Amino acid sequence: MTRGIVARPGAWLVWGAVGFFLINLAGLIGEVVVNSLGTRWFDAWLPEGFTFKWYSDAWSEFALSHVLIVTFEVALAVIAISLLVGVPAAYALARRQFPGKRWVMLLLLLPLVLPPLTYGIPFATLLYELRVAGTLTGVILANLVPAIPFVILVMTPFIEQIDPNVESAARMCGASTRRLMTKVLVPLLIPGILAAGLLVLVRTVAMFELTFLTSGPDSQTLVVALYNAAFAAGIRADQSIDAMAVLYMLTTLVLLLAALRFVNPTQLVSRVREEPTK
Amino acid sequence: MATTTSEAAVPISGQTRRSRLAERGVDRTLLLLLPALVLLLAMFAYPFIYGLQLSLRPQEGGGLLANYRNFFSDAYEAGTIWKTLKLAIPATAVNVLASIPIAYFMRGPFRGKRLLTAILVVPVTLGTVLVAEGLLRYLGPRGWFNRTLIELGILSEPLRLVHNYWGVLFSLIITGFPFAFLLILSYMSGIDPTLERAAATLGAGPWQRFRRILLPLLAPGLATTAVLCFVLAFAVFPSASLVGQPSGSTRVLSIAAYHAAFEDYDYSMGSAIAMIMGGVELAVIGLLLFGRSRLYSGPSTGGKG
Numbered sequence: 001m002t003r004g005i006v007a008r009p010g011a012w013l014v015w016g017a018v019g020f021f022l023i024n025l026a027g028l029i030g031e032v033v034v035n036s037l038g039t040r041w042f043d044a045w046l047p048e049g050f051t052f053k054w055y056s057d058a059w060s061e062f063a064l065s066h067v068l069i070v071t072f073e074v075a076l077a078v079i080a081i082s083l084l085v086g087v088p089a090a091y092a093l094a095r096r097q098f099p100g101k102r103w104v105m106l107l108l109l110l111p112l113v114l115p116p117l118t119y120g121i122p123f124a125t126l127l128y129e130l131r132v133a134g135t136l137t138g139v140i141l142a143n144l145v146p147a148i149p150f151v152i153l154v155m156t157p158f159i160e161q162i163d164p165n166v167e168s169a170a171r172m173c174g175a176s177t178r179r180l181m182t183k184v185l186v187p188l189l190i191p192g193i194l195a196a197g198l199l200v201l202v203r204t205v206a207m208f209e210l211t212f213l214t215s216g217p218d219s220q221t222l223v224v225a226l227y228n229a230a231f232a233a234g235i236r237a238d239q240s241i242d243a244m245a246v247l248y249m250l251t252t253l254v255l256l257l258a259a260l261r262f263v264n265p266t267q268l269v270s271r272v273r274e275e276p277t278k
Numbered sequence: 279m280a281t282t283t284s285e286a287a288v289p290i291s292g293q294t295r296r297s298r299l300a301e302r303g304v305d306r307t308l309l310l311l312l313p314a315l316v317l318l319l320a321m322f323a324y325p326f327i328y329g330l331q332l333s334l335r336p337q338e339g340g341g342l343l344a345n346y347r348n349f350f351s352d353a354y355e356a357g358t359i360w361k362t363l364k365l366a367i368p369a370t371a372v373n374v375l376a377s378i379p380i381a382y383f384m385r386g387p388f389r390g391k392r393l394l395t396a397i398l399v400v401p402v403t404l405g406t407v408l409v410a411e412g413l414l415r416y417l418g419p420r421g422w423f424n425r426t427l428i429e430l431g432i433l434s435e436p437l438r439l440v441h442n443y444w445g446v447l448f449s450l451i452i453t454g455f456p457f458a459f460l461l462i463l464s465y466m467s468g469i470d471p472t473l474e475r476a477a478a479t480l481g482a483g484p485w486q487r488f489r490r491i492l493l494p495l496l497a498p499g500l501a502t503t504a505v506l507c508f509v510l511a512f513a514v515f516p517s518a519s520l521v522g523q524p525s526g527s528t529r530v531l532s533i534a535a536y537h538a539a540f541e542d543y544d545y546s547m548g549s550a551i552a553m554i555m556g557g558v559e560l561a562v563i564g565l566l567l568f569g570r571s572r573l574y575s576g577p578s579t580g581g582k583g
Binding site: 015021024025085088092093098099108121126145152230245248249255256260 | 302304305307308309310311313314315317318319321322323324325326328329330332376379380382383384394396397399400401403404405406407408409410411412413414415416420421422423425452455505509512513515516519520532535536539540545548549552553555556559560563
């Protein structure tokens with residue numbers, strides 16, 4: 001635009017770097033997709049032929065229908081519980097200053113900042129002691145630990161945007177607390193709740209460490225099943241592992257597209273950026 | 279009138295205590311916090327404290343700190359701290375430093391900006407497991423990357439980029455760079471452009487404007503981004519075991535902790551390594567935030583008029 005000649009070589013360099021990054025990203029994703037569709041692929045750019053056979057193989061070998069059901073059961077339970085618990089808590093935090101608020105904020109930030117393994121290992125050990133290790137309940141509980149603080153931190157700015165006068169007006173007109181919640185606050189917060197729910201969905205589907213530590217053979221989510229297959233490479237055909245990887249990619253991409261309809265990525269980030277500053 | 283009499287029946291001290299508390303912000307609204315706090319205390323704080331005391335009760339005895347002593351006296355174990363930092367710090371530095379110039383040139387509006395940011399969110403959502411799986415193919419000896427370089431005549435034989443340090447570093451950059459870039463872009467868009475224009479009017483060149491205006495205003499945001507990127511990179515686990523050398527050069531803290539707890543079934547040692555991991559991470563974050571507290575902090579939006 002108006003930046004003049006001085007900036008031009010720099011701009012080219014920057015566009016080149018971004019282009020290089022995107023080409024490699026496309027190559028990384030493309031090679032997994034092509035491999036999952038190829039018949040035999042030796043020393044060449046592309047496989048000899050194409051087939052959908054690996055998808056049906058992967059579907060039956062890895063019991064993917066079961067894995068997908070587990071994934072969505074876990075995700076829906078985590079979304080429901082974290083919203084139910086997180087939105088009221090965010091309301092209290094947004095509206096009140098109280099002694100000890102710093103400690104509450106610390107309790108909210110630590111699960112997001114500490115490496116998942118740091119509390120995941122004691123957590124999983126405790127589950128073994130309580131004999132709920134490897135069950136769906138254990139996986140859901142583990143995923144709630146980062147999800148609840150995340151919902152609270154995403155929702156707080158949404159709540160701060162609502163003018164407290166709106167609430168006072170509803171009170172003046174005789175609304176009870178319950179009616180104030182259901183008729184005034186929740187409808188105004190729908191965009192925020194939707195955004196928080198979708199982000200929790202994306203995070204839970206991609207959450208590897210905690211699910212890996214707490215799940216058993218019957219309670220694996222898709223990402224854990226993918227890791228186990230990739231880790232034991234050589235037992236199954238490469239191509240069917242990649243077919244599963246493509247199914248995982250499609251799942252996350254659908255979720256991402258849904259999320260992007262409601263949340264602008266830069267806006268999303270500027271909301272999340274409040275996390276460590278407190 | 280009826281209300282005054284009923285209120286008068288309440289003991290005076292209880293009445294004033296409640297209003298005193300309400301003045302400080304403690305009233306029934308705070309009950310809304312309760313479910314979240316109870317759940318987090320039960321599922322985060324309690325397991326954490328349980329792990330801490332478990333780590334102080336070594337399975338083979340030897341006193342409170344035996345696990346920690348064993349960890350630090352065994353070079354193979356203690357080396358995992360260095361191996362983790364050797365991956366996480368360069369990955370953080372590359373992600374943050376590369377993002378600055380790119381965000382600088384892209385902060386204005388341009389066609390396709392929304393599409394580009396959407397594409398950059400993709401690797402963040404794909405997650406480390408898928409990126410690791412993709413890198414195994416793409417950077418492998420027969421992958422497209424090596425093949426391209428050989429066909430172009432740049433290389434005569436494939437570079438070894440997977441099952442070693444480099445594969446893990448690349449996976450951290452691919453998942454971390456878009457994250458850092460989007461954060462820094464949003465920080466940079468938050469700086470009022472009139473500040474720069476004012477500097478230009480006063481005769482500052484592009485480099486001076488960047489060095490003297492933009493960078494100081496951006497610095498706190500950069501520190502925050504570095505903290506978040508470091509948190510992501512430090513937790514590296516799936517890619518270190520898939521594209522790395524999980525028993526050698528990329529045996530990071532998380533692998534050591536997992537190994538102790540779930541392969542040797544020494545939960546006490548596993549918890550000890552987990553605690554060490556948390557401690558090292560918080561120490562690095564503390565350093566970064568200490569650096570941040572010494573930087574300019576104040577409005578970056580400029581005054582009115």
